[in-house]
Amino acid sequence: MLIEYAIASFFASAAFGIIYQAPRNTIIKCGLVGMIGWVIYISLVWGEVDSVPATLIASFVIAMVSQMLARIYKTPMIIFSVPGIIPLVPGSLAYDSMRSFVQNDYSVAISIAAKAFMISGAIAFGLVFSEVLNQIIKKIRQTKAQLR
Amino acid sequence: MEDTEDLIELCLLMGKIMQQNGAETYRVEDTMTRIAQSFGRDESQSYVTPTGIMFTISPGAHAKLVRVSARETNLEKVNLANNVSRKIASGEMSTQVAYKELRKIETSPTDYSMRMQIIAATLASGFFTIMFQGSWYDFLPACLAGGLGFIALINFIRLFEIKFVAEFVASLLIGFTAFSLFSFGIGKEVDKIVVGSIMPLVPGLLITNAVRDLMAGHLISGLAKGAEAFLTAFAIGAGIAVMFALF
Numbered sequence: 001m002l003i004e005y006a007i008a009s010f011f012a013s014a015a016f017g018i019i020y021q022a023p024r025n026t027i028i029k030c031g032l033v034g035m036i037g038w039v040i041y042i043s044l045v046w047g048e049v050d051s052v053p054a055t056l057i058a059s060f061v062i063a064m065v066s067q068m069l070a071r072i073y074k075t076p077m078i079i080f081s082v083p084g085i086i087p088l089v090p091g092s093l094a095y096d097s098m099r100s101f102v103q104n105d106y107s108v109a110i111s112i113a114a115k116a117f118m119i120s121g122a123i124a125f126g127l128v129f130s131e132v133l134n135q136i137i138k139k140i141r142q143t144k145a146q147l148r
Numbered sequence: 149m150e151d152t153e154d155l156i157e158l159c160l161l162m163g164k165i166m167q168q169n170g171a172e173t174y175r176v177e178d179t180m181t182r183i184a185q186s187f188g189r190d191e192s193q194s195y196v197t198p199t200g201i202m203f204t205i206s207p208g209a210h211a212k213l214v215r216v217s218a219r220e221t222n223l224e225k226v227n228l229a230n231n232v233s234r235k236i237a238s239g240e241m242s243t244q245v246a247y248k249e250l251r252k253i254e255t256s257p258t259d260y261s262m263r264m265q266i267i268a269a270t271l272a273s274g275f276f277t278i279m280f281q282g283s284w285y286d287f288l289p290a291c292l293a294g295g296l297g298f299i300a301l302i303n304f305i306r307l308f309e310i311k312f313v314a315e316f317v318a319s320l321l322i323g324f325t326a327f328s329l330f331s332f333g334i335g336k337e338v339d340k341i342v343v344g345s346i347m348p349l350v351p352g353l354l355i356t357n358a359v360r361d362l363m364a365g366h367l368i369s370g371l372a373k374g375a376e377a378f379l380t381a382f383a384i385g386a387g388i389a390v391m392f393a394l395f
Contacts, residue, residue: 008278012347015272018260019348020170022223038279076230078172079223082353089352092280092343098385099339102392120352124359 002039009038009087017083026079029069033084037062041088051115052122055088059126062088067134081127088123090116154243156205159183160214161250163194163201165229170221170353173361173369176201179233186237198372219376221353228253262302269348270295277344282337286344289326289335294345297322301349315349315383322346323391331395342388349384351377 013034017027037058044054066080093116100109159180166176176196184192184205193211195202198219204211232249235241241249260268273294274287282290297318304314322345330338354377362370 005279008275012272012275012279015268015275016348017223018268019265019272020221020223021225021258021260023227024259074231074234075227076171076175076223078170078175079227082170082221082223085356086347086352087276087279089350089356091276091347091350091352094350094381095339095343095346095385095388098381098389099392101385102389120355120359123356124363127356127360128363 002042005042006035006039010035012087013038013083016086020082022079022083023075026073026075030080030083033062033065033069033080034087036065037084038087052118055119055122056126056129058088059085059123060130061126063127063130064133067130085123085127088119090119093119151243152205152209154247155184155187155189156203156212158243158247158250159192159194159205160201160203160212161247161254162229162233163196163203164214164216165250165254166226167196167198167201167216168219168222169225169229170219170223171226171229172357173198173366174364179230183233183236186239187243196366197368198376222258224259225253225256228256265302266295266299269298272348273297273345275344276347277340280340280343282340282344285336286341289329290341290344292329293322293325293341294348296325297345298348312379312383315380316387318349319346319384319387320390322349323388327391327395346384346388349380351380354380 010031014027014031016034017030022030040061041051041054041058044057045051062084063077063081066077066084069075069080070077093112097109097112097116100106100112162183163176163180166179167173171179173196177194180194180196180201180203181192184190189205191206193204193207199216201214201216202211203214229250232241232246232253236246270291274291276294277286277290278284300321301314301318304317305311308314308317323342326335326338326341326345329335330341335341354373358370358373358377360370361367361373
């Protein structure tokens with residue numbers, strides 16, 4: 001089952017790489033980044049972790065991998081992180097909440113919408129955490145270099 | 149003095165290309181400041197919002213403004229602009245050469261043909277249905293609905309020139325395709341089909357960027373992107389809702 005999800009998320013992320021016009025030689029890497037993120041997310045959810053922390057961890061890993069790839073290929077990080085993060089985006093929750101609104105089921109709609117908002121926040125936090133960590137590592141390296 | 153004007157124009161064009169094609173707000177500001185710095189201007193100031201960029205090269209100098217009207221996501225252009233900024237920073241490129249290069253990037257055609265983008269959106273819709281725990285029976289109907297929706301979106305954006313109307317009509321078409329296929333007995337769960345096929349339209353990236361801009365202290369950018377995302381989500385939701393009411 002996990003392999004099925006891995007394949008689906010690989011192609012979905014790579015396809016988004018094409019929709020967002022990522023450079024041709026990065027499309028496969030975009031797919032891989034998306035796959036890594038989704039496999040981590042789905043394994044955590046199956047391990048009964050709540051979807052908000054699961055999203056946070058997955059997006060943190062996506063950002064770290066994207067930063068690594070960005071450094072290797074000398075490109076901006078968003079080329080890998082944008083298509084990679086797409087599978088985590090709470091599109092289905094947004095739809096579910098809109099559907100409940102239409103069916104006049106407001107209390108359910110609001111609670112799902114809040115969840116969607118929390119997950120978007122978790123994605124953003126994951127991205128920011130990895131950037132902060134990256135900056136800390138950079139600073140430590142700089143001070144080490146200065147001490148020598 | 150002429151040199152200063154060239155430099156200002158260069159910074160603004162760089163910012164405009166990056167902002168137009170989906171770079172993060174802080175990165176746009178950072179790049180503009182760095183270019184100015186690499187020409188010895190340490191006191192430049194920039195103010196970047198999703199709809200316009202203001203830039204001044206030094207205190208007391210005049211400020212210039214450039215309007216950003218259309219926004220899309222084109223990572224290739226962000227990458228090319230980034231390469232130019234790297235070359236400027238390492239002193240390999242003069243202002244004039246860099247400006248010409250950026251003009252070329254700004255007007256360059258997209259790397260992928262329309263057909264290829266449509267195929268990508270079609271496949272993405274199907275695979276998202278699988279990822280959201282749909283069955284393989286839902287794969288083909290989701291592809292069909294998502295592909296048609298994407299074709300409608302890119303054509304109607306040209307026709308209406310108001311993005312949100314195009315998104316509304318595209319999601320009407322998605323809803324119609326999904327629900328009618330389902331009523332003919334094609335597909336297992338109509339919810340999964342719809343969720344997968346609206347994914348190419350969903351403003352997920354905008355929502356995430358909005359939250360991120362807010363956290364970074366770019367309050368105006370964050371709120372503007374949030375508003376744009378909300379309108380898009382509303383247009384999609386409304387389109388699907390109409391079909392819900394009809395079927």
